[in-house]
Every structure is written in C-alpha cells, then in structure tokens.
Amino acid sequence: GENVEQHPSTLSVQEGDSAVIKCTYSDSASNYFPWYKQELGKGPQLIIDIRSNVGEKKDQRIAVTLNKTAKHFSLHITETQPEDSAVYFCAASPLNAGNMLTFGGGTRLMVKP
Amino acid sequence: SAVISQKPSRDICQRGTSLTIQCQVDSQVTMMFWYRQQPGQSLTLIATANQGSEATYESGFVIDKFPISRPNLTFSTLTVSNMSPEDSSIYLCSVERVGYTFGSGTRLTVV
Numbered sequence: 001g002e003n004v005e006q007h008p009s010t011l012s013v014q015e016g017d018s019a020v021i022k023c024t025y026s027d028s029a030s031n032y033f034p035w036y037k038q039e040l041g042k043g044p045q046l047i048i049d050i051r052s053n054v055g056e057k058k059d060q061r062i063a064v065t066l067n068k069t070a071k072h073f074s075l076h077i078t079e080t081q082p083e084d085s086a087v088y089f090c091a092a093s094p095l096n097a098g099n100m101l102t103f104g105g106g107t108r109l110m111v112k113p
Numbered sequence: 114s115a116v117i118s119q120k121p122s123r124d125i126c127q128r129g130t131s132l133t134i135q136c137q138v139d140s141q142v143t144m145m146f147w148y149r150q151q152p153g154q155s156l157t158l159i160a161t162a163n164q165g166s167e168a169t170y171e172s173g174f175v176i177d178k179f180p181i182s183r184p185n186l187t188f189s190t191l192t193v194s195n196m197s198p199e200d201s202s203i204y205l206c207s208v209e210r211v212g213y214t215f216g217s218g219t220r221l222t223v224v
Contacts, residue, residue, distance in 0.1 A: 034212060034213065036215075041220070042217055042218070043119075043205055043215040043216050043217040043218040044156070044205070044215045045215075046114070046212055046213070046214065049212055089155060089156065091213075093213075100146050100158050100161060101146075101156075101158075101207075101213055102158075103155045103156045103157075104155065105154075105155045106154075106155050
C-alpha cells in the first residue's frame with residue numbers, strides 16, 4: 001500500500017518568511033496530492049491540491065509542486081502570517097472511486113510575530 | 114465540495130460504554146470514510162462505508178469494535194464499542210466529492 005512521509009515534523013518561522021514542507025510517497029499509482037490545514041479543535045481543511053498531470057499549482061500565498069519521477073511533492077507558503085500557525089498534513093491517493101487518502105505524519109507550523 | 118455535519122463534537126465517556134458518532138452530508142455520495150486521529154498524531158483510516166453493503170475495515174480495526182451503519186447515501190454512523198482510555202481520539206468522517214472533505218470531528222475522551 002501507499003506510504004507517505006512528511007518533513008519536518010515541526011517548523012518555526014518568523015512572520016513574513018517562507019515555509020516549505022516536503023512529502024514523499026511510495027505508490028506510483030497515486031495521482032492526487034492534497035494538503036490540509038488543521039487548527040486546534042477542528043477537522044482538516046483542504047487548502048490546495050494537485051493532480052499528477054500538473055507540476056505546480058499556486059493559490060495566492062500557497063503553492064504546491066510535484067515531482068512524479070522522484071515521488072515527492074512540497075507545500076510552499078510565502079509571506080507567512082501568525083494565522084498560518086497550524087498542523088499541516090499532506091496526503092496521497094489514486095483518485096479513483098473508493099480509494100482513500102494516505103496521510104503524512106503532519107507538520108506543526110509556528111509563525112512567530 | 115460537500116458540507117459535512119458531524120456530531121457530537123465532543124464527549125467524555127466511561128470505560129466499557131459505547132458511543133455512536135453521526136455524519137450527515139449535504140449531498141449523495143457513494144463512499145464515506147471514517148478516520149481516527151490519536152492525540153498529536155496523523156489520520157488513520159478505520160473503514161470505508163458503502164451504502165447497502167458491509168463496511169470495509171483497514172488492518173487493525175474490526176467490526177465488533179467499530180460497527181458502522183450506512184442506511185442511505187447521505188448518512189453514516191460509527192460506534193466505538195466497549196471503550197477503554199486507549200480509544201480517546203478524534204474521530205472524523207470524510208467524503209470524496211471534488212476532493213476529500215472532512216467533518217469537524219468528534220473529540221472522544223474515555224475515563
């Protein structure tokens with residue numbers, strides 16, 4: 001089955017700096033890679049996703065890059081703000097009916113004002 | 114994306130008792146997924162629930178401990194049975210509809 005590894009487990013940055021979180025996956029059949037933000041006491045919220053036919057996707061301050069050959073993908077947050085502080089999870093899935101997500105271990109991001 | 118209503122949002126339960134968690138979706142979906150998130154950990158899939166058939170459980174999870182119902186295409190329940198303190202976790206339901214959406218979770222504490 002799929003195995004997703006995520007690094008780092010914790011990340012502390014100064015407000016305004018960039019943050020990068022990296023994930024690797026094992027199953028070459030995976031073709032859908034979402035990123036979730038989880039704030040304390042809440043369920044994971046999808047912030048951005050990418051499919052395998054695209055190498056990069058950007059949404060305002062958030063971007064995701066995918067290298068299918070190397071089986072890794074990354075989340076980039078620019079101009080970080082204190083409200084970006086949360087736990088971020090990457091995940092991978094073959095996006096066919098009935099295929100569930102396999103999650104990375106999570107990254108606790110702390111943005112210091 | 115789908116809107117999911119999950120309840121209860123939290124509960125404190127005595128060991129040996131059972132708790133049923135409900136998940137309501139605002140649209141019909143084929144598959145519903147139940148996850149467990151232990152304190153400070155990532156999400157682990159418990160089972161996949163199809164309407165009209167038995168749920169499919171992942172390794173390490175069994176129907177006697179986590180019975181699931183899926184009576185229609187917008188609703189599912191997960192029961193945590195004969196609870197022990199080790200069952201203290203956040204339980205989340207999820208559906209796939211233009212991406213995977215999660216409910217807000219049920220924070221369970223077993224004392």
